[in-house]
Amino acid sequence: MALRTLVTGSDMCSGSDGAGPSNAVGALVNQLLGGAGKTQEQLRDLPMHYAPPPLQRVPLTPEAAAAAAAAGPSGMQLPGFAHAPMPPSALDALLGGPPRLGGQDAVASMVAEFERMAAMQPGPQGAIGPQPGPLPPGGAPAVEHNLRAFFAAAASRTGLPAQLAPLPPGALSVAEQVRIRDRSTILARQVYADQGQGFADSRVAELLGAMGVDAARLPAGLPHVHDESWHALWAAQQQAGPPQPMAAADLAANMEAAWREQQQHRARPWQLPHAPSTGWAEEFAAQAHLNPSQQQQQQPASWAEEFTHGEGEKWAGEFDAAAAAATSASDARAADPAEAVAASRRMVEVLSADADPKMRNSQFLQFLSKMSRGELLLDEGGLREADPEAAAAARQWADEFEATRAAGGGTAAAWADDFARQQQAAAGPGPQRQRDWADEFAAGVADFQISAPEDPATAEELDAAWAEIGSGAVPLAGAADWVREFGGGDGAAGPAEWDELFERAQAEAAAGLGAPLRSAGRRDYVFADPNPFLGDAAALAKGKELFKRGLLTEAALALEAEVRANPRNAEAWRLLGTVHAENDDDVQAIAAMGKALEADPTDPAVLLSLGVSHTNELDQAEAVGYLSSWLAAHPTYAPAAAAAGAPPDRSQVLSHALRTFTGLSRAHASDAELLIATGVLQHLARDYDGAIASFRAALELAPGDYSLWNKLGATLANHSHSGEAISAYQRALDLKPNYMRAWTNMGVAYANVGDYARSAAFYARALGLNPGADHVWGYLRTSLACAGQQELMAAADSKDLATLQARLPL
Amino acid sequence: MPPAAAPALFATLGTNLKSEGPALVKRIKGLVVFDVDGQQWTLDLREGEGSLAEGAPSEKADLTLTMSDANFAQLVMGKLNPQQAFLLRKLKINGSMAMALKLQPILDAAAPKAKM
Numbered sequence: 001m002a003l004r005t006l007v008t009g010s011d012m013c014s015g016s017d018g019a020g021p022s023n024a025v026g027a028l029v030n031q032l033l034g035g036a037g038k039t040q041e042q043l044r045d046l047p048m049h050y051a052p053p054p055l056q057r058v059p060l061t062p063e064a065a066a067a068a069a070a071a072g073p074s075g076m077q078l079p080g081f082a083h084a085p086m087p088p089s090a091l092d093a094l095l096g097g098p099p100r101l102g103g104q105d106a107v108a109s110m111v112a113e114f115e116r117m118a119a120m121q122p123g124p125q126g127a128i129g130p131q132p133g134p135l136p137p138g139g140a141p142a143v144e145h146n147l148r149a150f151f152a153a154a155a156s157r158t159g160l161p162a163q164l165a166p167l168p169p170g171a172l173s174v175a176e177q178v179r180i181r182d183r184s185t186i187l188a189r190q191v192y193a194d195q196g197q198g199f200a201d202s203r204v205a206e207l208l209g210a211m212g213v214d215a216a217r218l219p220a221g222l223p224h225v226h227d228e229s230w231h232a233l234w235a236a237q238q239q240a241g242p243p244q245p246m247a248a249a250d251l252a253a254n255m256e257a258a259w260r261e262q263q264q265h266r267a268r269p270w271q272l273p274h275a276p277s278t279g280w281a282e283e284f285a286a287q288a289h290l291n292p293s294q295q296q297q298q299q300p301a302s303w304a305e306e307f308t309h310g311e312g313e314k315w316a317g318e319f320d321a322a323a324a325a326a327t328s329a330s331d332a333r334a335a336d337p338a339e340a341v342a343a344s345r346r347m348v349e350v351l352s353a354d355a356d357p358k359m360r361n362s363q364f365l366q367f368l369s370k371m372s373r374g375e376l377l378l379d380e381g382g383l384r385e386a387d388p389e390a391a392a393a394a395r396q397w398a399d400e401f402e403a404t405r406a407a408g409g410g411t412a413a414a415w416a417d418d419f420a421r422q423q424q425a426a427a428g429p430g431p432q433r434q435r436d437w438a439d440e441f442a443a444g445v446a447d448f449q450i451s452a453p454e455d456p457a458t459a460e461e462l463d464a465a466w467a468e469i470g471s472g473a474v475p476l477a478g479a480a481d482w483v484r485e486f487g488g489g490d491g492a493a494g495p496a497e498w499d500e501l502f503e504r505a506q507a508e509a510a511a512g513l514g515a516p517l518r519s520a521g522r523r524d525y526v527f528a529d530p531n532p533f534l535g536d537a538a539a540l541a542k543g544k545e546l547f548k549r550g551l552l553t554e555a556a557l558a559l560e561a562e563v564r565a566n567p568r569n570a571e572a573w574r575l576l577g578t579v580h581a582e583n584d585d586d587v588q589a590i591a592a593m594g595k596a597l598e599a600d601p602t603d604p605a606v607l608l609s610l611g612v613s614h615t616n617e618l619d620q621a622e623a624v625g626y627l628s629s630w631l632a633a634h635p636t637y638a639p640a641a642a643a644a645g646a647p648p649d650r651s652q653v654l655s656h657a658l659r660t661f662t663g664l665s666r667a668h669a670s671d672a673e674l675l676i677a678t679g680v681l682q683h684l685a686r687d688y689d690g691a692i693a694s695f696r697a698a699l700e701l702a703p704g705d706y707s708l709w710n711k712l713g714a715t716l717a718n719h720s721h722s723g724e725a726i727s728a729y730q731r732a733l734d735l736k737p738n739y740m741r742a743w744t745n746m747g748v749a750y751a752n753v754g755d756y757a758r759s760a761a762f763y764a765r766a767l768g769l770n771p772g773a774d775h776v777w778g779y780l781r782t783s784l785a786c787a788g789q790q791e792l793m794a795a796a797d798s799k800d801l802a803t804l805q806a807r808l809p810l
Numbered sequence: 811m812p813p814a815a816a817p818a819l820f821a822t823l824g825t826n827l828k829s830e831g832p833a834l835v836k837r838i839k840g841l842v843v844f845d846v847d848g849q850q851w852t853l854d855l856r857e858g859e860g861s862l863a864e865g866a867p868s869e870k871a872d873l874t875l876t877m878s879d880a881n882f883a884q885l886v887m888g889k890l891n892p893q894q895a896f897l898l899r900k901l902k903i904n905g906s907m908a909m910a911l912k913l914q915p916i917l918d919a920a921a922p923k924a925k926m
Contacts, residue, residue: 584925616925618828683926707926714924725924745924751887752921778818779922785815785883797814 143172143180143211150184150207151191177213184208525591533561540572547575550738552583553770563595570599574606577613582707583770584741586613602633608677612711615684623684624657627677631660637674640664658685665694672701676708679715688719706735710742717745722752740769744776747783756787761808768801780804813847813879819886820844820851823920824862830919831859840872840909842916847879853916873905875913886920 172180184204192200208214533539536558543558559576563569573596580589590613596606607630614623631641640660647656658681665671665678679694695712702708713728726749732742743766750759763780767773781796795803827834838855843866852867854860877885881900884890892913895901903910 586925612926618825620829680926711926714926717924741925748922748924754889756887756889775818775821775922778815778821781815781879782819782883782887782922785880786887786889790880793814 146207146211147180147184150203151187172211172213174218177208178218180211181208181213181218523587523591525588525595527560527564528557531557531561531564533558534564536561539565540569543572543575547579550736552579552738552740553772555579556583567595568599570596570603570606573599574603574609577606577609581609581613582739582741584744584766584773584776585770586616589613590617604630604633604673607633608673608680611677612680615680620654620684624653624681627661627681628657630677631664634674636668636671637664654681654685657681658687662690669697670701672698672705672708675701676711679711683711683715683718688715691715692719704735706732706739706742709735710739710745713742713749714745717749717752720752722749725749726753738769740766740773743769744773744779747776747779751779751783751786756783757789757808758810759783760787760789760792761810764801764804764808765810768805771799771801811847813849813882815883816844816846816849816851816879819883819920819922820862820864822922823853823916826919826923827860827862830915831855834915834919835860837912837915838909840906841867841869842909843867843871843874844882845874845876846882855916871905873903873909875910876902876904886917888917888921892917 181204184207185201188200188204188207189197192203533542536542539558539561543555543562546552546555546558556576556579559572559579562572563576566572573592577589577592577596580586580592590610593606593610593613596603597610600606607626611623611627611630614626628641631637634641640663644656644660647653661674661678661681665674668674675694675698679691679698682688682691682694692712692715695708695715699705699708699712709728709732713725713732716722716728717725726746729742729746729749732739733746736742743762747759747762747766750756750762760780760783763776763783767776767780770776777796777799781793784790784792784796792804792807795807835855835857840855842853842855844851844853850864850866852863852865852871854863854867877895877900881890881895885892885895885901890900892901892910896903896910
């Protein structure tokens, strides 16, 4: 796998709205190597690039942000932590003003903010630190009581210590202790805002002491606790769907209740020397500026969890922050390759356990598993691929280690699970792959059978190669692969399935040869109502006259009246089919021609016209069938058609017919009809050069056939020669100005050469001839959208042709 | 407002599947959903010559493409290329990014074709 695709390609796992072009590998490499986030930088330079969301969710006031910035990484002063606290006066000086008086508004906003904080789901900070588990039974009421008592005492301003119930040691986990400490500190600092931070902190220390929390031993932030029970909890939450409110949220809610209670007892409005959210901001700052080396170590693991959580957008933001942290703390970088291998192995474990197959197959995961296997090494210069022998050795060593561990520990069950999962995974895609393979093989055989007789030189070469293989001169490496692929892993179901496939194909082929025409997709003729010509005895004559004058839609009505009176009138049906073809409605043309064929099964014009219409609709089997019938019904060519016989099998119907037709047209180069039929067949077979030559030859013989000019133009256009096609269509329109299909084709050709305004004008003209052509309305809107003429869209929606033709002059 | 240009273009795509379907299936091998101005088309390119149906898929799509009618028209006509559209956020991609990179042949097959 090219490393380049990994680094420049997409990570295939970013946010669900698909709009975040974050490159996970690039970010990972930046993170590990401390390099500049080059890809990210480039992406940021793009216009309208999606900006990663900021790290925090709670909006900070400018004052708070300034305070946090001024305090720097040590902005969080915690009880038991010896940071030099910045005196409030210094902070005020920095903010350039005397202490501000916070009125009721400030208090209200503080409450709102605290509520938001309490209700907040584990956000970016929560992702860095762990989610605290549920409180131990018996612990929660005691904690709640303590907090209530503590803050009630604070609100009453008696100065008397609250009656605190001691908690048994070990009742609270480290994470819970940290959370209680952080939240209490924030709250206490606001409650005792007028007495300074030192006082507040000392009160919190008392509270913590009473609850058996040793503040001095608590970490500044929450280290990553990465134990088994935690994983289980996470997985359970993943399955349970949206994250449930957790104990931490309950705790916070209780604290909030305490806060409200003492709000009610409060007699006078407070003076707030600091901006309301300073404490919160400080906590945030402390989390964001964790000890860099510590962050470095916990990063890969917490990544992995976020990955499984699937929160790509948030992830992108964190990536940026993490990359910045890694760059600034380059000396603390964990460059130890063993550590990188271990970290990536852990990530691979988490990622491959993910149920999403896209995740399992992602290049990112492959890259990581390569790293974990030691195939990619991390050194000072960057990434390099390990030489295969060393990698193999490393892998073997790792496997041995795993095996020993499995034998020693109780992880055998986990191993078995893993194995079962792998088995399942293998069973899933297995048959699919096999079927694809079989299809490909069948297609290959079919292609070979078609092409071999046409190219004698190639056939000879193949024969020679085959003989060589037969004599054993060439080792059949490919065949061995085949055999392995077919037999390997897919079990005994393989051959049986193959047999079934073969039998089904045989049955299909037998049925197919017996009935060359599928009836699927054919439609009965739909009559227009009301019809003013109904009951008109001279409808046929009027229809012919209207058709001659080029009034196609009216001609169709007159002819419909005729065939409703005389359903066996082959001529009327055939004319009707021609009118619909010229009106760019092949489905109706096919239906009308089908009726004509019922009345006269050997009419060559009808057969040829059906061949053309089915070619337009890309119904290959039908088109070949009608063109072959045309040949068989032709007095001159019937013997040749009979001599050519039936095609050897269904896959060769087209190539067989093509050989017969091209052979005949070479012998009868002066028959324009034959040349046209040959050209249509060549168009169907996508031999556009051959078709163009056939149509040009036919035009030498019949230069006045406007539909032939259109056929030439359409073939040129489908062969990416739209410029030449335009002049061919022009010839057709010179001969028959109301040839709606040619006007439409003009529009297609101009759109293909990028002249969308002119294309729209031609479509509008075509619609003037046949306003019932819904697909042309769609094409018109397409060209208007491409030409940027949104102002005409309303006219197109209301089918206001007068406005459209006036605004789109030719 | 329902999309104006897309229905005709999807009709063309549906017709063109008869000839180009097998090649597209071989290339894409997946279920692609187009959401144009809120109206959905499901292009099943998993086997055979593929199929196109109006409406949401009954199964999970491998790739969902969301865009406006005008942008879809421009993508089909080649006035806008898919990568550009994606970066300009005119095209939203949900699902397999690898599949989204093979979008061009599908769009080409939806372009109006000249008829004989």
